[in-house]
Amino acid sequence: MRWTIKPKPDAAKVAELQNALQVDEIVAKLLLQRGITTFEEAKKYFRPQLSDLHDPYLLKDMDLAIARIEQAIANEENIMVFGDYDVDGTTSVALVSSYLQSYYPNVTTYIPDRYKEGYGVSYAGIDYADDNDISLIIALDCGVKAVDKVAYAKEKGVDFIICDHHRPGATLPNAVAVLDAKRNDCNYPYDELCGCGVGFKLIQALGSKRGQTIEDLVPYLDLVATAIGADIVPITGENRVLAYYGLQVINSTPRAGFKAIINQIKKDVLTITDVVFVIAPRINAAGRMVHGLHAVNLLTETNLEQAEEFAAAIEQYNADRRELDQEITKEALVQITDNKEEKHFTSVVYNENWHKGVIGIVASRLTETYYRPTLVFTKSGEKLAASARSVKGFDVYNALEACADHIEQFGGHKYAAGLTLSEAQYDGFKKEFEKVVTKTIDPNLLTPEITIDAELNFNEISPKLMRIIKQMEPFGPGNMSPVFMAENLQDTGYAKGVGQEEAHLKLAAVQNGSNPIGAIGFNLGNKLPLVQNKKPFSAVFSLDENEWQGVVSLQLKLRDIR
Structure with missing residues (x-):
């Protein structure tokens, strides 16, 4: 490595902070590296307060979102809470749907099928809303780029409120409200919330209209802390406060679904690391192996006995997922080893029988083993689908963009992406991807730092x-x-x-x-x-x-x- x-931080600043806080030099250094320079900042850091959370109405369009939800409730409209099949999506759906259902009955949930519908807002989900007389969809952890789909919904008389944290495209969807701190025209003070965090700001705004305080909403923070950990967003600023109090809920008064998982793993105190490596994979396993709605059912269940039945099923999905990903990783490693005589800057492997739900995990494992940009392909219908993972410092999204002629569609970010292409494009893509990475990567990045x-x-x-x-x-x-x-x-x-x-x-x-x-x-x-x-x-x-x-x-x- x-x-x-x-x-090293500036010696004068170290001495100043050391004196202000009466701490050892090493502690002052660690705090300065984290951007903490004063007694007041240190107090906020070590003692996060709920009062440090921002006013939800600072999010652009929040007033429009609340007005539309209140109108739907006044008119007894049916509301659908839509979210992705991963941890951030399913916790978001559990959060917003259970909050709304606490005072309004006409609320249903929808998670797209990973294999039939894929990621994000789906035409099938909009058709489902139309068929079931649903006139308002609240989309969580997705939707900020769903311009065509939101337009399709509008033609059918279905309105959208979007709560997302991904970077918007050049055009925003024509929704009633788009809540996303990464919008260029949004001045919200913190833009690193996860999807569930944006969902929490929505219920915070709804709660303030109903005379609730932030303390009344603390029981929902176990969901938010789980999404923050699983989605690997920064644990700084507002996320730090949400994660801090969410972990307290998980360890003192967890919802039935979390309690059922904790009872299985028999651990007294859970840290954010346990949330990432113990709770999150189990929630994720539902969407990977069967359907994300199983996770929502677990997270919204209030009866412990029933929750334990759901958790037992999810435990089995997770065991199956683990077995599959170990098996596929072994097979993939054989493919890479067979090619060892040639020097490669990338690992690209393919087997039409590999399970689509675990190829992302396998790509991560291969990256850990060989430490180079990695793609794992499988057959998905008539196409080939892949998960891409990168090494620290190398933008795999840019590399895929440079291979766009050999790809049908792709999306993602710097370190993780997904793509589809036709079988005929595979060999050409593999050669081009190796060429692009070889040309653009700093060889130092191929040694873990x-x-x-x-x-x-x-x-x-x-x-x-x-x-x-x-x-x-x-x-x-x-x-x-x-x-x-x-x-x-x-x-x-x-x-x-x-x-x-x-x-x-x-x-x-x-x-x-x-x-x-x-x-x-x-x-x-x-x-x-x-x-x-x-x-x-x-x-x-x-x-x-x-x-x-x-x-x-x-x-x-x-x-x-x-």
Whole structure:
């Protein structure tokens, strides 16, 4: 891995913040790297307040959206809440539909079929609304580019309110309201909300009309925190407040659907990492393996017994998904290994029988293994469909744009995209994609980078520092868990490989005669020779707590050693 140390903050600013907060130098450095420069900013960071949330009416068109919903309720119209089949979409639909249903009965939900309708607003969904006398669709986590579909709905007398967080195209759909902080003409103070976050702003505005305070809406924040974690949006500003309080709800008074999942995994306290790697994959599995409505049903169910039945079914979908993605990853790795004699800057693999619902996960796994822009293709009807994943610093969306002559359609962003093409285009596309990437990628980007916040000597590591780091949670993009580097380390002599096939590395390190600190390095078992026989080494790590027989001790979570 490439080790990149962040620039050191200005020494005078470090001293000033250290003095204002009465903290150690290392804490002041970490805060400055996160853009926190004053006592007031630090207070907001460490003690997020619901009062820090912005007025929802600062979102352009919010007044129009609320007026149209109130009109629909006054006229007893049927309302459909529409969202995508992923975590952000299904949590959004669960949030807005359950809020509206708490005081208005004529509300139904709709999630498009991943395989028949694909991503986003669908003609089938609009036809369903038309057939069922639904005159208002609230689209969540999608719709900002659905110009043609919204026009089609208008012809049928169906209105749209769009709540999205993706970047709009040149023309906005002709909807009653388009709530999206990324609109050029929207002055909302924070533009990194996820789809469920925009849905929450909608119910915040509705609630204010009904005399509700923000505290009345806190029970919905478990859904918002889950979407924030799963959608990998920055955990800064308003998202930090929403995630902070949402995690409290998940850990104290979760809705029946979350409680049912938590009962299965038997974990006492969930962090945002657990939400991303434990709860989110289960919610996602419904849309991948069967249908996203199963996830909405789980998240809106109020009876725990019924929720546990839904959760058991979803657990099975997740087990099936895991089995499939492991199987397909193995097959894909064989294809890549068979091509090893040629030097490639990309990995492009195809099998017509691979399950479309897991090719995105497989693409991510292949990228982790070979660390280069990756595409995984399968057959989808008459076409080939692919999921693309990229490496840090390389824009795969731009690369696909450069291959547009060989593609029927594509969409996505810098690090993840999807595309379809005809079978006849596949070979030409594969050659062109390799050519474009080879020509445009900086070869350094093909070595994974680890970004280090600061050097940390063992004499600076203490339970107090660990307590402060824990108060910096929830971690995520824009506020990552601090990563440190230490040099001139030695193992005490008991380093060993542990786990299946000794894949992990366990050791205890000392630095210049310090007390030993235990360390674990997952998937670093192959580095054992570097630390044996008390050879000096450097390490990149984060701080962690290890609980053993009721005793909690500090340990290093190793990221890399050399």
